[in-house]
Amino acid sequence: MHDLADLTHRAHLAGALTVWDLSHSTGAVPLDLARSRADFAVGCGYKYLNGGPGAPAFVFVARRHLQAMEADRFAQPLAGWLGHRAPFDFSPDYEPATGIDRFGTGTPSILALAALQCGVDTVLAAGVETLRAKSLRQTQLFIELVDGCCADLGLTSSRRASRRCAAARSATSTSSLAGDAGADRARRHRRLPQRRARRPGHPALRLRAAVPALRRPVGRGRGAARGAATRSWTGRSSWRGGR
Helix, strand or coil, rough: CCCCHHHHHHHHHCCCCCEEEEECCCCCCCCCCCCCCCCEEEECCCCCCCCCCCCCCEEEEHHHHHHHHHHHCCCCCCCCCCEEECHCCCCCCCCCHHHHHHCCCCCCCHHHHHHHHHHHHHHHHHCHHHHHHHHHHHHHHHHHHHHHHHHHCCECCCHHHCCCCCEEEECCCCCCCCCCCECCCHHHHHCCCCCHHHHCCHHHHHHHHHHHHCCCCCCCCCCCCCCCCCCCCCCCCCCCCCC
């Protein structure tokens, strides 16, 4: 996992702008794009925001660049109907909307937006800081289990908590076993191929009994998901970007 603020600062010192891909961090790691002075960012809604396949993506543009866009120093290359200043005027000429609204493209899928809202509300109810803390506990537990059960394999991810996102991985001869804390996907690794599972000493077999330990709840109480925050993420500006 990269240091967003540090790399952005280095890029600015070199006269460059940054475009961050947040697909594997949004919803799993606390982010502060404004404080980090990030320029642009994109990400998906299907992964740690729990929107599922086909969920809308999002874009972030710093306010200082939105102002530059309005002065026509930057352009949004994907012009769409909902990014028009007055889409229902049906003007023959395209005139972009002001602010983040100019990043709208075509009509979004309403059902996909509704599903994404439920997913985001769940993340907000649990709290990203809480999810991050659980992620670090799970990945650390996975690392300790690998060290104890099959240290000969070694890790393919960092042991440093600050460098791990929501996963820790240990290589096998043909694949990797991942402790994915963000989505609690460790249960998938219990479905082991029978041929490999019968081999004495196979690393997958050694870890098999330990994997259920990774499937622990967040710890905020059973009502966390039910008490979802009321903040909406499907408003015209908020689902497209931030500050």
